Amino acid sequence: MTDQTTNPPRHVFIVSDGTAITAEALAHSILAQFPDLRYHQTRMPFVTTVDKVQEVARQIAEEEKRDGQRPIIFTTFVDPQIMRAFNEYVSGHVIDLFRKFVGPLETELGMKSAHSVGATHRIRDDEKYNRRIAAIDYTLQHDDGQTNRGLDEADVILVGVSRSGKTPTSLFLAMQFGIKVANYPLIPEDFDRGELPEALRPLRHKLFGLSIKPERLSEIRNERRPGSRYASMANCTSEIEAAENLMRREGVRWLNSTTKSIEEISATIISELGLDKRRVE
Template sequence: MTISSSPNQTAPRPVFIVSDGTAITAETLAQAVLTQFPNLNYEQRRIPFIDSVEKATATADRINQVQERTGMRPLVFSTFSRKTISEAFCEECTGYVTELFRSFVNPLEEELGMESTHQVGETHRIRNEENYDRRIAAIDYTLTHDDGQTDYGLEEAEVILVGVSRSGKTPTSLYLAMQFGIKTANYPLIPEDFERGTLPEALQSVKDKLFGLTIAPERLHDIRNERRPNSRYASLENCRAEIAACEAMMNRNGISYLSSTTKSIEEIAATIIATLHLEKHERIG
C-alpha cells in the first residue's frame, strides 16, 4: 500500500495530540502551529496521560493503524516530559512526530547549563497562591456581572464590555477572568438605549473602562436565529439597525471597539488588554 504524506483532497489528515499529562499544553501549541496552514483539512484527536512505556507503544501502534487504514501519514504533536516514554513512542510511531518540549527544552538546557525538572504537569501547578486567589475572585466577579445582571460594584471592574446582544461579550469576559485574572463586567446595549441616544446611566461614571464589541449583521442574524428563529430580534433588518446604532453610540462616546466576526477570543482579549493597558496576572494553567 502506498502511504501519502500530503493531505488527501477528500479525507482529513489525521492529527494526534499525545502527552504524559493532560495534553492541554500540547493541544494549545499544536493549534498555534496548524493555524498557519488554513487550507489544511484535518481531524484532531487528543490522547492524554500516556505515562508509561507500555501505554506509549500501544498509542504508537494505534496511530500506525490509522495510517495503514487511511493511507495518510498522521501528524503527531507530543509533550512527553519523561525521556524514556518519549523515546519508546518515537521509536514505534511511523507518523510525523513533532516533540514540542524537546524542541525548546533541550536547547535551553544547553544555554542555561542546567537540567529541566522533566516533571509532568508543571505547566498547571499553582505557583503563586495570591495570584490564584485573584483569579478566583475575578471569575466570581465576572459571573456576577454578566449581561448587566447588576450595577453594583461596576467601579471595581478592570474592563466593562459593551455591545448588542450576542456579540461575544460573555465568552470574552470569562476568558479574560479565567486566563488573566482580570475583573470583567459586560453590559448589553439595547434598543431603548439607542432610542434615548445615551449610554445607560450605570455606565456614565465608568466610561474610561468601557470597550465595545461589534459584529457583522449577517453573523449576528445567524447566531440569534439559532436562539430565537424567525423572530424580530433575529431578523437581518433588526440586526443591521442595532449594530449601526450601537457603533454610532460608541463613536459618539469615544469608546474603542472591534468586530468579533472573524477574530478568536484570544485575539479579542489581547487587543482589549493592549488598548486599555490592563495588567495580566500570572497564568495558573
C-alpha cells in the same frame, strides 16, 4: 508536489503526559499553515506510564496500517523516561514540541531543566488558580448588567447590543487571564436617551465596546428567536447604528467582532486597554 486534496485524510495524533491541551493548540496553529490538508485528529492525554506508551504505539501502528500513510504525531512529554519509551516504540513523523527548545535554553540560562535531572513534578499554582476562580465568579455575577454592585472593581466593562459577543469574550478573559470583566447591554432605552446607562458614566475609562455586522447579528439572533422583530435585519441594523453612534459620541473604544475569534477579540481588548501588565512568574 502531489495533489493532496484527493488523498485520504492524514492521521494526526497529539500525545502528552499532561493534558495535551497546549500541544493541541500549537498543532492546530502549525497545521493551519497547510490550508489544503485534511486530517483526522486523536488526542491522547495523560500518557504517563510505559504501559500506556505501548498501548498508544499499538493504536498508532494500527491506524498507519489501515490507511497506508505515515501519521503526524505532536508530542509534549515532561517526563524524560516516557519520552524515551515513546521514541523507542512509536514510529511516524514526530514533532516534539519541547525537546528542540529545552536543550538550548539550558545552555542559555546556565541551568539544568527538571526534565534533564528527571525531577518531573507538577504543582498547582494556587495563587493563579484562585485569581482565575475569583475572576470567573466576578464575571458571572456581572454578566449582562445583572448588578451594578461592585462594578468599579471590574478590570474592564464590555458594552454592546444584545448578542454581540460580550458574554463569551468576558468568560474567556476571566478564564484565560484572570481578568475581572463586567458586561452591560446597550438597549433601545439607552439609544432613545442618547446617553450611556447611568451606572457606567463614572467608569468610562474601563469601557470597551463590541460591534458586529447587522447580517451576522441577525443570523445569531434568529437562532434564538426565529422570525422575531428582535432578529430582523431592520432592527439589527438600526440597533447597531445607534450603538456605534453612542460609543463614538461617548469616546468608547470598540471593535467589530464579526470575523474575529474569541481569542482575537480578547487579545485585542487586553492590548488596547493595557491590561497585560508585566508580571514576575
